[in-house]
Amino acid sequence: MGLRVKGFAVGGKSWWSIKDLSLDVRPGVLHMVLGERDTGKTALLEALAGMRREERGSISIGEGEHEATVADRQRRVRLVPQECGPTQLTVSERLLLARPPRWLGIAIHRRRGEEQAKSLAARVGLESLLDVPVEALRPLERRLVEIAAAVGEQPALLALDEPTSELGPHEARQLFAILAAIVDQDKIPVVYTSTWPRDAYPGAAAVTILRRGEAPETVLTAKVTESALIERWTGGQMRRAPTGPHTPGDALMRVEDLVIEGRGRETSLAGVSFEVKASEVLAVVGAPADGLSLLHDVLLGHRAPKRGSIQFLGKELVHSPRRHRVEAGISFVNPPVARDQSLREFSVEENLILGQTHRGPFAKRGWLKFDSIHGNAVRSLSDFEVPDARPRDRLGSLGLGARQRVVIAREVLRNPVLLVARSPAQGLGLEAQEYVRKTLVLQCERGSGLLWLTEDPEEALRVADRLAVLAAGRLVWIPVTEILTREMIIDEMAGTAA
Secondary structure: OOEEEEEEEEEOOOOEEEEEEEEEEOOOOEEEEEOOOOOOHHHHHHHHOOOOOOOEEEEEEOOOOOOOOHHHHHHHEEEEOOOOOOOOOEHHHHHHOOOOOEEOOOEEOHHHHHHHHHHHHHHOOOHHHOOOEHHHOOHHHHHHHHHHHHHHOOOOEEEEOOOOOOOOHHHHHHHHHHHHHHHHHHOOOEEEEEOOHHHHOOOOOEEEEOOOOOOOEEEEOOOOOHHHHHHHHHOOOOOOOOOOOOOOOOEEEEEEEEEEOOOOOOOOEEEEEEEEEOOOEEEEEOOHHHOHHHHHHHHHOOOOOOEEEEEEOOEEOOOOOHHHHHHHOEEEEOOOOOOOOOOOOOEHHHHOOOOOOOOOOOEEOOEEOHHHHHHHHHHHHHHOOOOOOOOOOEHHHOOHHHHHHHHHHHHHHOOOOEEEEEOOOOOOOHHHHHHHHHHHHHHHHOOOEEEEEEOOHHHHHHHOOEEEEEEOOEEEEEOOOOOOOHHHHHHHHHOOOO
């Protein structure tokens, strides 16, 4: 037996995060837990690893039917978290910590330790990077190092919290291929979480679907296609369709010959050029480490390029701070979990006026106009259909989808000339994703330009009038036609297109 969970429940604030969960995972098998953020996925993994106590139910690991105590789970389960803390260690040193061989039971046996680290690195294809600092690695490589370290401790169960959250789809496939080979050889069960239905295929044997306020449901991937899985997740109510095409207007932003060096093994931008026009959606697809994060940082004003130009309405902005770019007419919508677009401890109405308190209509002569602020919040919550939210509610008390609607309401109501959206629906359920897409594209239909940066080829296909793939630090332009598919985009991202 591998892992058996019966009648499991773990509590949240005023609701059950997960209730009545039962599942079986055999040795050498991958099992995916699918759900949007804030549905209890991390809480489940923490309970399996003995880091959190379940409210009720039982967890059995390994041989026999006896229930595993918290101490048993802490000893026998290894959890690879979504975010690993910074470390100055090299790959070899990090892997040596996994299970250091001892000499006379006291000191670390150096030679055997180096051999062990090299063996673990070889299992994930990183044997050539043993002397490279972990912080200098790409996200995929960092994730593989942590998997190798966890496997090196010979666990009875391996748990991975959203291992593909920083990866492009081609990198996710590489990770799961390596993981499947490891667990098949070691015969250990694996439970991993994801917000992407695609991550279940082809490796996972089964998927447990989590929905807030509903009982979990487990389906076998051999019996459902990816499309059918999406239908099960959304209750069969979602029909996703493209939003375009649009008729482009004049050029609003011109980016020319951007060159910026990546950190560590991150891909550098090597002469990126494009323009965004009024009333059109330009989608740029790429993995974060392939230059997408660098491009976003440059557009935000967080990093200055080594060379290149960013002209907006004829004005050079390449060295301007973010505040000046916003005042010029550019709005930014970042991923829902981003910390630089909202303040969770502030109220909803306060978040709706961030960056707008130095002049009217929310301030006059240095004094805030509280009636205007409150009225703006009441109208925004109604117009943007923010569920179960009131103006003076703390933003952090809302669900992730509702928080993102508040951010989108604030940015759209500014009526920007240009919207820069970076994965604005990441981690949301499909209904919330569709709302985010339609709301932002509607602003484009009002005349704004929309630059959409994303790791998700499907998302790009549904919004793009023009589409480019960021690969090896350069843009590869792909005609948006009826025959363009997700697989064709992924091949371009991986550099394997014909």
